[in-house]
Amino acid sequence: MPVQELPKTYEPKAVEDKWYSLWEKAGLFHADADADRRPYCIVIPPPNVTGSLHMGHALNATLQDILIRWRRMSGDNTLWVPGTDHAGIATQNVVERQLAGQNTDRHQLGRERFIEKVWEWKKEYGGKIISQLKKLGASCDWQRERFTMDEGLSRAVREVFVRLYEEGLIYRGERLINWCPRCHTALSDIEVEHEEEKGKLYYIAYPLSHDANIRLTVATTRPETMLGDTAVAVHPLDPRYKDLIGRTVSLPLTDRKIPIIGDSILVDLEFGTGAVKVTPAHDFNDYEAGMRQSPPLPRIKMLDDKGGVLSDIPDVHADVLKQIAGRPAKKARGVIAEILHKRGLLIKTEEHNHSIGKCYRCKTVVEPYLSPQWFVKTAPLAQPAIEAVEKGRITFIPRGWENTYFEWMRNIKDWCISRQIWWGHRIPAWYCGRCGGITVSREDVKTCRACGGEEVRQETDVLDTWFSSALWPFSTLGWPEKTKELALYYPTSVLITAFDIIFFWVARMIMMGLHFMGEIPFRHVYIHAIVRDAEGQKMSKSKGNVIDPLVMIERYGADAFRFTLAAFAAQGRDIKLATERIEGYRNFANKIWNAGRFVFMNIENDFSPNSKLITPDSSLADRWMASRLQAAIKDVEAALAEYRFNDAASSLYHFIWHEYCDWYLELSKPALSLGKDAPGRKAAQTVLVRTLETFLRLLHPIMPFITEEIWQRIPEQARGGSGYIMASPFPVPDDRLIDYDAEQDMQMVMDAILAIRNIRGEMNIPPTQHVNAIIKVEDKKLAEHLEQNSGYIKTLARAKDIRIGTDEKKPHASATAVIKGAELFVPLEGLIDLAAERDRLRKEIARLSKDIEMFSKKLSNKDFLERAPKAVVEKDTMKLDELKAMREKLERNLKMLG
RNA sequence: GGGCGAUUAGCUCAGUGGGAGAGCACUGCCUUCACACGGCAGGGGUCGCAGGUUCAAACCCUGCAUCGCCCACCA
Numbered sequence: 025m026p027v028q029e030l031p032k033t034y035e036p037k038a039v040e041d042k043w044y045s046l047w048e049k050a051g052l053f054h055a056d057a058d059a060d061r062r063p064y065c066i067v068i069p070p071p072n073v074t075g076s077l078h079m080g081h082a083l084n085a086t087l088q089d090i091l092i093r094w095r096r097m098s099g100d101n102t103l104w105v106p107g108t109d110h111a112g113i114a115t116q117n118v119v120e121r122q123l124a125g126q127n128t129d130r131h132q133l134g135r136e137r138f139i140e141k142v143w144e145w146k147k148e149y150g151g152k153i154i155s156q157l158k159k160l161g162a163s164c165d166w167q168r169e170r171f172t173m174d175e176g177l178s179r180a181v182r183e184v185f186v187r188l189y190e191e192g193l194i195y196r197g198e199r200l201i202n203w204c205p206r207c208h209t210a211l212s213d214i215e216v217e218h219e220e221e222k223g224k225l226y227y228i229a230y231p232l233s234h235d236a237n238i239r240l241t242v243a244t245t246r247p248e249t250m251l252g253d254t255a256v257a258v259h260p261l262d263p264r265y266k267d268l269i270g271r272t273v274s275l276p277l278t279d280r281k282i283p284i285i286g287d288s289i290l291v292d293l294e295f296g297t298g299a300v301k302v303t304p305a306h307d308f309n310d311y312e313a314g315m316r317q318s319p320p321l322p323r324i325k326m327l328d329d330k331g332g333v334l335s336d337i338p339d340v341h342a343d344v345l346k347q348i349a350g351r352p353a354k355k356a357r358g359v360i361a362e363i364l365h366k367r368g369l370l371i372k373t374e375e376h377n378h379s380i381g382k383c384y385r386c387k388t389v390v391e392p393y394l395s396p397q398w399f400v401k402t403a404p405l406a407q408p409a410i411e412a413v414e415k416g417r418i419t420f421i422p423r424g425w426e427n428t429y430f431e432w433m434r435n436i437k438d439w440c441i442s443r444q445i446w447w448g449h450r451i452p453a454w455y456c457g458r459c460g461g462i463t464v465s466r467e468d469v470k471t472c473r474a475c476g477g478e479e480v481r482q483e484t485d486v487l488d489t490w491f492s493s494a495l496w497p498f499s500t501l502g503w504p505e506k507t508k509e510l511a512l513y514y515p516t517s518v519l520i521t522a523f524d525i526i527f528f529w530v531a532r533m534i535m536m537g538l539h540f541m542g543e544i545p546f547r548h549v550y551i552h553a554i555v556r557d558a559e560g561q562k563m564s565k566s567k568g569n570v571i572d573p574l575v576m577i578e579r580y581g582a583d584a585f586r587f588t589l590a591a592f593a594a595q596g597r598d599i600k601l602a603t604e605r606i607e608g609y610r611n612f613a614n615k616i617w618n619a620g621r622f623v624f625m626n627i628e629n630d631f632s633p634n635s636k637l638i639t640p641d642s643s644l645a646d647r648w649m650a651s652r653l654q655a656a657i658k659d660v661e662a663a664l665a666e667y668r669f670n671d672a673a674s675s676l677y678h679f680i681w682h683e684y685c686d687w688y689l690e691l692s693k694p695a696l697s698l699g700k701d702a703p704g705r706k707a708a709q710t711v712l713v714r715t716l717e718t719f720l721r722l723l724h725p726i727m728p729f730i731t732e733e734i735w736q737r738i739p740e741q742a743r744g745g746s747g748y749i750m751a752s753p754f755p756v757p758d759d760r761l762i763d764y765d766a767e768q769d770m771q772m773v774m775d776a777i778l779a780i781r782n783i784r785g786e787m788n789i790p791p792t793q794h795v796n797a798i799i800k801v802e803d804k805k806l807a808e809h810l811e812q813n814s815g816y817i818k819t820l821a822r823a824k825d826i827r828i829g830t831d832e833k834k835p836h837a838s839a840t841a842v843i844k845g846a847e848l849f850v851p852l853e854g855l856i857d858l859a860a861e862r863d864r865l866r867k868e869i870a871r872l873s874k875d876i877e878m879f880s881k882k883l884s885n886k887d888f889l890e891r892a893p894k895a896v897v898e899k900d901t902m903k904l905d906e907l908k909a910m911r912e913k914l915e916r917n918l919k920m921l922g
Numbered sequence: 923g924g925g926c927g928a929u930u931a932g933c934u935c936a937g938u939g940g941g942a943g944a945g946c947a948c949u950g951c952c953u954u955c956a957c958a959c960g961g962c963a964g965g966g967g968u969c970g971c972a973g974g975u976u977c978a979a980a981c982c983c984u985g986c987a988u989c990g991c992c993c994a995c996c997a
Contacts, residue, residue, distance in 0.1 A: 033959065218994090225997080244997060257997095292996055300997050309995040378996085424926075431925075431993070523992085554991095591945085594936065598927095598990080602934055604946050611959040622956035670936070674944075689956075784951095785963030791952050822954090887977035896940050896978090903941070 034617035036581025039733045055103035064100035065513035072111035077156035079555035082573040086589045093725035097754035106164035110173040112448040112489040113385045170500045172492040180499035181449045189464045200311040203393030204383035205331030209444040216381040225376035229369045230273040243296030248356040252326035255302040260286030280339040398442035405535040441488045448486030494532035497545035518548040553599040583727035584610040593669035620734040632741035633710035641703035645691035646711040647766035657757040713742045779841035780821035787856045794824035800832040801846040865918045872911040879904040
């Protein structure tokens with residue numbers, strides 16, 4: 025397309041899909057495990073198959089893609105392993121809802137048929153998030169895409185389970201666990217979210233067995249659970265009650281006599297009445313207290329697995345049971361309170377806030393529930409995992425998260441890994457119907473290992489979803505097979521994730537990786553923020569505040585969206601995303617696009633640049649630009665190496681917009697308008713096109729699409745090849761091009777230009793109106809230098825005539841500016857309103873006086889002069905002199921204006 | 923109860939001991955031949971509050987306030 029026909033605004037939609045499919049077809053995402061280059065590997069935190077791309081995924085994937093693209097261009101053998109998680113409970117819930125819509129449920133279908141249904145669902149909808157990642161530009165190796173329930177990973181899961189079992193690190197036992205009555209399954213501790221809720225504290229009288237006139241008052245938030253009480257606890261040192269220890273109370277509404285026990289851990293002397301009802305089957309603290317007694321307290325279950333009151337609780341009066349059997353606990357609470365009230369046993373109630381545990385998947389209130397479950401014994405696994413971080417073999421970025429990690433790991437509890445659902449890795453354990461023995465095996469078994477009996481039935485529970493995710497860094501690379509991928513890419517280079525799954529996932533990967541691979545799973549853990557909306561609210565469908573990444577990509581382009589996320593990555597915890605910000609970076613993309621158009625308009629289609637970026641024909645501006653480019657390369661490289669994504673983004677933004685576009689494109693115009701064969705023109709064209717080409721490569725990791733689109737339009741000779749920018753080398757700074765003299769000289773010219781522009785702006789001189797300028801310089805060398813480059817000043821400051829010399833005089837009625845080593849005058853007569861200018865000067869002088877006073881004070885401080893570093897004192901002294909000089913000049917100015 | 927983080931311009935946020943910054947928004951001038959998704963210039967801040975350390979504090983220390991998050995068994 026001829027340059028003239030390139031649209032004036034960049035249109036992302038027209039190019040993004042095109043380049044993505046070309047890259048993919050060219051195999052640029054695929055890693056070659058045989059290649060002999062430094063490996064660099066990231067495994068994606070596998071999104072749930074049920075998920076669709078939200079802001080968190082977008083940020084997460086963008087940061088990974090930036091690193092992967094950067095390392096790939098830098099020559100590493102990069103592998104980014106993608107995949108999805110089967111998300112046990114979440115996925116089962118989704119499919120169950122679907123079934124409900126068809127007026128059926130999983131029990132009608134049966135286990136096998138239901139699992140088939142889930143697989144069908146996965147086949148139809150599970151790929152959604154993958155295609156969305158592609159929209160974002162993610163350069164994952166799709167040929168290596170994995171799923172936590174695919175064949176290889178399932179084998180890894182069984183291998184790990186069996187080995188841990190054989191090592192005694194997995195055990196089965198009846199314990200009090202968190203139970204979601206709605207999902208109908210056990211949950212691990214961290215799958216329970218606690219929320220503060222308003223409730224009531226009920227004071228209930230328990231009559232002593234030997235004398236019903238003496239009543240012990242207990243306080244509870246859950247009076248209904250008294251039906252499962254098997255003791256009342258008091259503090260052993262409590263003078264009010266200590267003599268009662270060993271006696272019994274008659275539990276109201278039942279025929280049960282329960283002991284009064286002493287327990288200093290359970291009972292807080294300050295709280296309530298100092299007497300606590302103990303319900304070991306329905307409360308974690310009570311369970312522990314029960315275990316502390318010898319013999320342990322009996323556990324009486326009073327709720328079923330749906331959270332309803334049992335109809336056959338031992339000892340409970342039939343008339344009471346009749347009123348509450350089968351009703352949910354919360355309903356039963358009111359009924360029991362009412363009955364107690366009628367019988368005069370409810371002393372009082374108080375308002376009371378307490379935290380309630382809820383299922384992290386469905387927000388249903390969880391119940392402590394006594395049931396047989398499988399557990400991982402975590403303490404022996406945690407120890408090496410703690411050491412790996414302590415000794416710095418694994419580093420968290422930012423470092424502060426290591427404390428969070430240590431805190432949890434040092435207090436880790438055994439991990440309940442069994443779930444009473446159907447979708448997931450079924451636990452590879454078989455129970456013998458004859459001898460009751462358990463056979464745990466890698467292969468399905470037909471006979472009991474203990475007695476040889478053939479009545480074996482496999483455990484119906486499946487494993488916690490996070491069990492398989494814990495193996496992700498090595499299972500995706502082929503473990504337990506000894507694959508070349510595993511040998512090459514493990515340990516992976518970095519894990520990019522959000523803080524909310526440090527416990528769920530990061531910690532467990534470290535434990536499993538160390539245990540099964542004998543090596544850390546990743547060297548760095550980069551923890552990024554959680555994305556919230558502009559008000560700082562967590563995005564959720566119910567609040568209607570969800571910003572859909574795909575809508576943003578559609579509206580502003582994937583590049584602008586990615587750049588925004590990179591620019592926001594600095595925040596440790598939260599990102600409050602504002603769409604205006606994305607719009608700003610959409611404008612940035614457009615700016616780049618038009619810089620490209622400008623370059624193409626000013627070079628020939630077959631343009632071939634000078635072999636050296638800088639030649640004797642190069643101008644000051646050329647040398648300045650070449651030098652600044654090296655600085656930009658260094659900045660971006662350093663920022664990426666330290667995961668300072670926002671710094672990389674802002675360096676690029678500033679360099680491209682404010683140095684290349686604002687200054688260099690303007691500075692190059694005079695040279696470009698020289699004759700076709702002028703060497704100065706060719707030199708400028710060379711810098712123009714090669715700087716463009718270089719910063720496109722520098723920007724590619726963050727903005728892959730627009731950089732490829734523009735790069736492909738650069739003449740082949742100027743970009744050194746016909747391939748893809750994605751596969752071209754990342755820029756390397758060339759120290760020989762760093763030219764501090766040029767930077768300093770250019771700064772002088774820029775200062776002069778800025779000074780004149782400033783005067784024009786202040787005086788409201790319209791852009792079409794040319795001005796004259798007189799520059800009085802300190803020495804001849806400066807005069808020469810400025811004279812040589814006065815063309816820049818004329819063009820960029822719209823000056824018609826410039827006089828430069830050591831003995832120039834300030835003309836009557838002119839504005840003054842002070843620049844380093846020179847004074848600059850712009851005659852104002854005939855251009856502006858002189859009276860208004862006088863006012864302005866007076867204001868300016870007042871402001872300067874204030875600053876001067878401040879600096880003088882500082883510089884007359886003896887301590888400061890003695891103890892501050894010399895450079896600081898010098899700098900401040902110079903600053904003060906400058907300020908004073910400026911004030912003097914303004915004062916003279918004012919006089920001259922009359 | 924323990925811990926972590928935040929508090930800087932109207933908004934969203936960078937900035938960890940020596941000149942208060944960016945983007946957006948705002949004001950003025952300009953459709954000048956890359957770009958009005960633009961150019962040039964400008965206004966705007968007691969860096970949450972109070973102490974302390976220091977020659978020097980947005981930055982270090984102490985306390986407080988407000989907001990947010992995480993962990994924990996207060997019935």
